[in-house]
Amino acid sequence: MHQDIPVKPYATRFGSLFGAYSILILVLLYAFNYESNTLISIMNFVITVAIVWYAIHLYKIDNEGLIDLTTSIKLGLSIGVIGGLIYAFYTYIHYEFIQPEFIADMKASMEAEIQQQQMSEEEAEMTKGLSGIFTSPFVLATFGLISIIFKTFLVGLIVGMIKRNN
Template identity: 75%
Template sequence: MQKEDLQVKPYAINYGVIFGAYSILMLVLLYAFNYETNTFISIFNFIITVAIVWYAIHIYKIDNGGKLDLTTAIKIGLAIGVIGGLIYGFYTYIHYELVQPEYITEMKSSMEAEMEAQIQQQQMGEEEAKMTRNMSGVFASPFVLGTIGLLSIIFKTFLVGLIVGMIKRNN
């Protein structure tokens, strides 16, 4: 009789919560120290993402008697991304709705100025210009920022799970 693989759920929950908490911590620190995201911070965040997903897959493989297949690694990566991303997305919504609403106001002003410049440059008709102005307001909202954060985290953890799974899988 063949031994069944361990469930992915406990690893996904534990490391997804850790990843979500880390993501929230970074957003709070950036806000508290009035710091803007730059290349160094983006690279650092990606390294931490890789480390969390890699470690979760590594621990799973150890606990599963050294067995790991690519599908399981991808599942772990995606599940961490979904759980961490939901936590982060929810907090992002609250953060930009209650803690830092001025960011949304600044973002809307910036987008409106950019849209007006595009309208002038492309010499749009009144109907086209009106549609362009309406679209700019949609993207500058706490809900959209939270959703974009969720989707980007899911995409990153999927890629990391895929790459780590290809490296650590049993042939």
């Protein structure tokens, strides 16, 4: 009977790598005063796939060539949770202390859009309140975490379906 090796060392190593990579991208975007665009989004997704794929690939090699779909998903999710928590923590710090003007700019653009919509006073106040909630550093960090977990889950699922042993 074959005993699977633990997922934790792979999740820790590649989750930390993924978190560090995500922070690096955010810092570079800030340092070069560059907005995210389609090319950067595609590059980020390709690197996400590469990190999760390589972790699953190494796990399979180290586990005597055996891996099942559940383990692949577990590894993808674990990488996402660890990397996402690291990224979310930094995102909060980044938008709260390093680049608070980003939040102010988002709120200003939302208020300008509200004024263009010609809403009633009551609707405008409600919309401003909701936009204030969704533009807080905590909510941005939380959405980043959820996004990363979802992406790594999907990648783990797809790579697991390809690499699994029948």
